[in-house]
Amino acid sequence: MAHASKPKLAVWKFASCDGCQLSLLDCEDALLAIAGAVDIANFPEASRAVVNGPYDLSLVEGSITTPHDAERIHKIRRASKFLVAIGACATAGGIQALRNFKDAKQFAAIVYARLDYLEMLNKSTPIADHVFVDFELRGCPINKMQLVEVLNAFLHGRKPNTPRYSVCVECKLCGTVCVMVGKGVPCLGPVTQAGCGAICPSYGRGCYACFGPKETPNTASLSNRWAHLGVRPDDLVRAFRGFNAYAEPFRKESETHEK
Amino acid sequence: MKNSRLEHKPRVRTESRPQGQSAAGSAKSIKVNYLARVEGEGALFVKIKGHTVMDVKLKIFEPPRFFEAFLRGRKFTEAPDITARICGICPVAHQMSSCHALEDGCGVKVDGPLRALRRLLYCGEWIESHALHIYLLHAPDFLGYDDAIQMAKDHANVVQRGLKLKKIGNDIVALLGGREIHPINVRVGGFYRVPTRRELAPLAETLKWALDAALETVRWAATLSFPEFERDYEFVALRHPDEYPFNEGRLVSSRGLDLVVSDYEKYFVEEHVPHSTALQSVIKDRGAYFVGPLARYNLNFDKLSPVAQQAARKAGLGPVCRNPFQSLIVRSVELLQACEEALRIIAAYQMPDTPAVPVTPQAATGYGCTEAPRGVLYHRYRLDGQGVILDAKIVPPTAQNQKTIEDDLWNFVPPRLHLATDKLQWQCEQAVHNYDPCISCSTHFLKLHLEREP
Numbered sequence A: 001m002a003h004a005s006k007p008k009l010a011v012w013k014f015a016s017c018d019g020c021q022l023s024l025l026d027c028e029d030a031l032l033a034i035a036g037a038v039d040i041a042n043f044p045e046a047s048r049a050v051v052n053g054p055y056d057l058s059l060v061e062g063s064i065t066t067p068h069d070a071e072r073i074h075k076i077r078r079a080s081k082f083l084v085a086i087g088a089c090a091t092a093g094g095i096q097a098l099r100n101f102k103d104a105k106q107f108a109a110i111v112y113a114r115l116d117y118l119e120m121l122n123k124s125t126p127i128a129d130h131v132f133v134d135f136e137l138r139g140c141p142i143n144k145m146q147l148v149e150v151l152n153a154f155l156h157g158r159k160p161n162t163p164r165y166s167v168c169v170e171c172k173l174c175g176t177v178c179v180m181v182g183k184g185v186p187c188l189g190p191v192t193q194a195g196c197g198a199i200c201p202s203y204g205r206g207c208y209a210c211f212g213p214k215e216t217p218n219t220a221s222l223s224n225r226w227a228h229l230g231v232r233p234d235d236l237v238r239a240f241r242g243f244n245a246y247a248e249p250f251r252k253e254s255e256t257h258e259k
Numbered sequence B: 001m002k003n004s005r006l007e008h009k010p011r012v013r014t015e016s017r018p019q020g021q022s023a024a025g026s027a028k029s030i031k032v033n034y035l036a037r038v039e040g041e042g043a044l045f046v047k048i049k050g051h052t053v054m055d056v057k058l059k060i061f062e063p064p065r066f067f068e069a070f071l072r073g074r075k076f077t078e079a080p081d082i083t084a085r086i087c088g089i090c091p092v093a094h095q096m097s098s099c100h101a102l103e104d105g106c107g108v109k110v111d112g113p114l115r116a117l118r119r120l121l122y123c124g125e126w127i128e129s130h131a132l133h134i135y136l137l138h139a140p141d142f143l144g145y146d147d148a149i150q151m152a153k154d155h156a157n158v159v160q161r162g163l164k165l166k167k168i169g170n171d172i173v174a175l176l177g178g179r180e181i182h183p184i185n186v187r188v189g190g191f192y193r194v195p196t197r198r199e200l201a202p203l204a205e206t207l208k209w210a211l212d213a214a215l216e217t218v219r220w221a222a223t224l225s226f227p228e229f230e231r232d233y234e235f236v237a238l239r240h241p242d243e244y245p246f247n248e249g250r251l252v253s254s255r256g257l258d259l260v261v262s263d264y265e266k267y268f269v270e271e272h273v274p275h276s277t278a279l280q281s282v283i284k285d286r287g288a289y290f291v292g293p294l295a296r297y298n299l300n301f302d303k304l305s306p307v308a309q310q311a312a313r314k315a316g317l318g319p320v321c322r323n324p325f326q327s328l329i330v331r332s333v334e335l336l337q338a339c340e341e342a343l344r345i346i347a348a349y350q351m352p353d354t355p356a357v358p359v360t361p362q363a364a365t366g367y368g369c370t371e372a373p374r375g376v377l378y379h380r381y382r383l384d385g386q387g388v389i390l391d392a393k394i395v396p397p398t399a400q401n402q403k404t405i406e407d408d409l410w411n412f413v414p415p416r417l418h419l420a421t422d423k424l425q426w427q428c429e430q431a432v433h434n435y436d437p438c439i440s441c442s443t444h445f446l447k448l449h450l451e452r453e454p
Helices: A019-025 A028-037 A067-078 A087-092 A095-101 A104-111 A144-155 A167-174 A179-183 A219-228 A233-240 A248-256 B076-084 B091-106 B112-143 B148-154 B156-177 B197-222 B261-267 B293-303 B306-314 B324-348 B397-412 B421-433
Strands: A008-013 A039-042 A055-061 A080-086 A135-137 B027-032 B042-049 B052-060 B236-239 B250-253 B268-272 B280-283 B364-372 B375-383 B389-395
Touching: A008 A019, A019 A028, A019 A055, A019 A080, A019 A087, A019 A144, A028 A144, A028 B148, A028 B156, A055 A067, A055 A087, A055 A144, A067 A080, A080 A087, A080 A144, A087 A095, A087 A135, A135 A144, A219 A233, A219 A248, A233 A248, B027 B421, B042 B421, B052 B397, B076 B091, B076 B375, B076 B389, B091 B112, B091 B364, B091 B375, B112 B148, B112 B156, B112 B197, B112 B324, B112 B421, B148 B156, B156 B197, B156 B324, B197 B306, B197 B324, B236 B293, B236 B364, B236 B375, B250 B261, B261 B268, B261 B364, B261 B375, B280 B397, B293 B306, B293 B324, B293 B375, B306 B324, B324 B421, B375 B397, B397 B421
Parallel strands: A008 A039, A008 A055, A055 A080, A080 A135
Antiparallel strands: B027 B042, B042 B052, B236 B250, B268 B280, B364 B375, B375 B389
16 A cells, blocks of 8 residues: 555544544445545554654554653554544543542552553643643544545645534534423533534434533533523533543532532 | 452462473573554563473553452442543443442342343444454464554455544444543443434344354454364353343353352452552462453353354364464454344344433442453442441452463473474464453553562
């Protein structure tokens, strides 16, 4: 696959579920076209072939949770012209960042018999806490069409066009009736960034914030509204402590409601 | 609470694994520092001295994520959404096992069209996951390519067929679940919204194509050449009186185990070994066992549809297959079974009155076991009266197969020592791929001290 003229794409994994990089393979109709436009130089989930760096574009999935990974991400940054963090783990620390609110050692003891076999950092942190990130693509998982948009933008030297507005805008665009106003279902849509296509409200459930905080979210106001719907403080804490628990607006809001 | 997992005891070598007789031989090792075409981060280490295999380690260095720890204190209704995030390849499996376990704890049974829809959703995941593994992850080993994209240059039709099958599986998950990865529509008790008959109809059209493509997949799979390799495994799978197992059944084994799911922990234990962040499972006092397509097939051949049985026989398989490399054919047979089953469910579907049955939490322990594409997936939860999870246990298929994979390599390598190292390494990787290991799942959750061999 060594076409020197094609940009080299690399996919890297840290602590994660593999779902975001799977989104690339889930572009079934576009996969072979993507493979024609870029040189897939490192993508272990799909190929045993490895082309050495430097890479034109690195997609990084997962959060940093171990001392080894905290070093590895610097090597990847040095070998990459552009680095894009993909998914909630890479952009906010992921669901595993729930341990950031507790004693990590205690957490480990619940799962593992021998702590001396383990080597880990106390916190699960996003890629941008460690190295400069050129672009963050949100989502748990990312939206594969947004991923294609990022690749496309990169190939044409422009900024990716992904909205920072809330899920509410997507609901309006889809013509979905507001579940919170219409049915009194608690929904995180007003403070959550768009990108999924407002799937949950279209299935009759409230948004649970897979895409993290929107720009300038008013979380306090939403919490008030939820309280009026009868949601208790401990459930508010749980709601803001999901896959983007460690994103600052959500972290602060959850801490407000913690006893 | 005390950790119930065992500390690993150093393995006792049996006579079939002689060590060190040929001390004159020079030492060499096969190291695959980052296993490709698996989900997650793993490495393979095989140490050879002369004509003897000295050590085999499937190293799993996926960083730990501690799901079982942070499930404590969460509401039972959150478990399907949270556990889905264990794995991007089989989120439905985690959602199904968690729902079944929690419904078991709360004394609720989901039946009728809702149960059928869950089966349909699982069919979607099986089709998507099996097509991914057969065509994109495993076939390149057999045909000598680094990956499916290179393979597509010479076998465009084959790869296109695989991608299209995968897409059809994903379409089922996306329609029923809301999206392919981490579906949003699964809840304890059923769904948030159920589809109309009309919404399902277009799936039936594409599934008819998929059925033919799956038959073709079995035929094509049978034309590949498979290394001669068999072992006397203990296979473990669910078994249901009326159907090929997805969501329900008793746990049975090829050596006579037959138990209800809630007895799982009486028979199976997990060990924490230093070279892996996945806990290795064994049958108490007996050792390694085998879960996944081959186990399901061997224990449930009679429950396959006549079409699937016939396709298997034409592909040269009997009712029992002990060659793990032929799991590629067995996976194709299951792909066919899943396409047929999906079509049957859609044809018989009547929209239920409510999308979910009400579930009232109670202080109890619930057990659930379902057949993920890669095999038995066990979840157990203890709840308080308000539905808060007090503790959780999750045992994914790859953790259960890990020891069997290592044992395979102990036996696979010695007769092939004459091969050039790169060829032997390739075949070892292929032997690991037989299990479609999902390392993201099996890592409960560490980074270990790697043992550096000289």
